[in-house]
Amino acid sequence: MTSSSVVCAGVLEVLMTDxxxxxxxxxxxxxxxxxRLSFGLHHVWKQMAVDWLHLEAGxxxxxxxxxxxxxxxLLARRVGRQGQVIGLDFAAAPLAIAQQRSFGYPQIQWVxxxxxxxxYGDRTFAAITMGYGLRNVASxxxxxxxxxxxxxxxxxxxxxxxxxxxxxxxxxxxxxxxQQWVVPTAQAHDFGTEYxxxxxxxxxxxxxxxxxxxxxxxxxxxxxHYPLLGGLMAVTLAERDG
Numbered sequence: 001m002t003s004s005s006v007v008c009a010g011v012l013e014v015l016m017t018d019x020x021x022x023x024x025x026x027x028x029x030x031x032x033x034x035x036r037l038s039f040g041l042h043h044v045w046k047q048m049a050v051d052w053l054h055l056e057a058g059x060x061x062x063x064x065x066x067x068x069x070x071x072x073x074l075l076a077r078r079v080g081r082q083g084q085v086i087g088l089d090f091a092a093a094p095l096a097i098a099q100q101r102s103f104g105y106p107q108i109q110w111v112x113x114x115x116x117x118x119x120y121g122d123r124t125f126a127a128i129t130m131g132y133g134l135r136n137v138a139s140x141x142x143x144x145x146x147x148x149x150x151x152x153x154x155x156x157x158x159x160x161x162x163x164x165x166x167x168x169x170x171x172x173x174x175x176x177x178x179q180q181w182v183v184p185t186a187q188a189h190d191f192g193t194e195y196x197x198x199x200x201x202x203x204x205x206x207x208x209x210x211x212x213x214x215x216x217x218x219x220x221x222x223x224x225h226y227p228l229l230g231g232l233m234a235v236t237l238a239e240r241d242g
Contacts, residue, residue: 065133
């Protein structure tokens with residue numbers, strides 16, 4: 001096993017055992033920190049992910065690892081009150097916040113559950129989103145298989161996630177930004193330890209070509225990878241066949 005494989009395995013082990021507790025703890029300040037740490041841009045990226053989906057009014061959509069529900073509410077606006085959106089997360093605290101903010105969205109149902117074993121039948125949803133959740137699942141291939149299973153024919157997925165910049169200078173900036181801005185900012189709110197995991201989890205995440213290959217191997221086609229901010233973030237889209 002290579003040293004990079006050891007790092008990946010170690011990160012995944014930590015994520016599997018600690019990530020739920022992490023999100024339970026940071027839920028009350030999660031959105032405020034996201035706004036400050038991304039300078040509010042995460043709202044733009046989430047809107048872009050939803051806009052790139054061919055999602056019609058009245059459709060049924062799923063937001064996996066929904067957190068406090070930003071993407072879920074954007075999906076709800078797209079499908080309208082005649083549609084339905086499920087926001088699923090395995091942590092109770094962010095779901096409670098999401099539910100408090102869902103007044104005026106009767107088409108949303110909040111569900112506590114596992115993204116690797118979603119309690120819905122095959123071919124249920126026209127679209128599935130996942131924002132900053134794929135790094136945190138215990139098995140990326142299983143998460144992709146589950147999304148494929150849940151999608152209707154011609155259904156789409158949109159995955160918003162940290163990515164790997166091609167430019168060495170941007171990669172150095174990403175490391176500096178996370179270690180010298182994100183973690184100290186989180187420390188100021190007593191969440192420094194919780195945010196320490198970000199950099200190793202990004203390093204362990206598949207690079208764009210590898211992620212697209214994994215998505216294709218699952219059975220998806222029409223795969224499109226859109227780097228954001230020079231590849232610091234990315235939205236990856238794919239479609240299920242008929």
